[in-house]
Amino acid sequence: MTREILDNKPQTNLLTDVWDQRKESFANAKSEPSEFRADELMGAMFRNGPGYHYIFDLYDLSLVHISPKVAEIHDLDPETVTFQDILNQVHPDDMPFVARAEEAAIRMFQDEIGIDKVKDYKISYCFRFRVKSGQYRLFSHQAVVLSTDNQGAISKALNIHTDISHLVSENNYQLSLIGMNGQPSYLNIDVEGPHSSAQSNNPKFSEREISVIRLIAKGLTSAEIGLRLTLSEYTIKNHRKRILKKSDCQNMSQLLSSGMLDGLL
DSSP states (O other): OOOOOOSSOOOTHHHHHHHHHTGGGBOSSOOOOOOOOHHHHHHHSOOOSSEEEEEEETTTTEEEEEOTTHHHHHOOOTTTOOHHHHHTTBOTTTHHHHHHHHHHHHHHIIIIIOGGGGGGEEEEEEEEEEOTTSOEEEEEEEEEEEEEOTTSOEEEEEEEEEEOTTTOSSOOOOEEEEEOTTOOEEEEEOTTSOGGGOEEEOOSSOHHHHHHHHHHHTTOOHHHHHHHHTOOHHHHHHHHHHHHHHHTOSSHHHHHHHHHHHTOO
């Protein structure tokens, strides 16, 4: 990939202005440290590529915790890095989309899903990040609210950024809200249009099939997946056939690309 050099910086105020305009959804004071479900959520998140995570406070955008791997990805010092430093790595052309995606997600929770269910969803979309080499790569952004205040306003959130450029070459520039704890999912939301056009989709794959898909994404063969799941290789091959049929994909590469963009993986 040719090294990209862009003189202009991303207009990060586009994102922070969205949060300021929707401040009623966010805590109006810095919350005290509390027991987070971060470890549990990290284990449930699928990451097939280099990346890092961090926890930040929505009140003042301060970082509560950040993975040391931010140094490997962005060449940023984990001891001194700020939330603004991370935003500055977003491709300038993608920042308007990031802002629209965040605005659409907030509108969905306020007007349709209910802000009281915000902790039951994973917010997912993709954008390009500048990495240590100076190149821009496509990353998956996954965000989960960890805590709310006594009024239910958002306090702290976990963000996970994963380089998926080895799996996906082009962004679909759409937002997905992935339901957890039995909640319905809203996939492929066009953030340019009215959010009411979003469709609620129950997961089309069974829990077993999702396990198979994730192991395929990690490069395991059918035989290896069978050993991992205590199933026969024949059973795994049948799962693969059903998965492709359900997804309307021609092959597993197409399925994995779609799953990463939709936020299902």
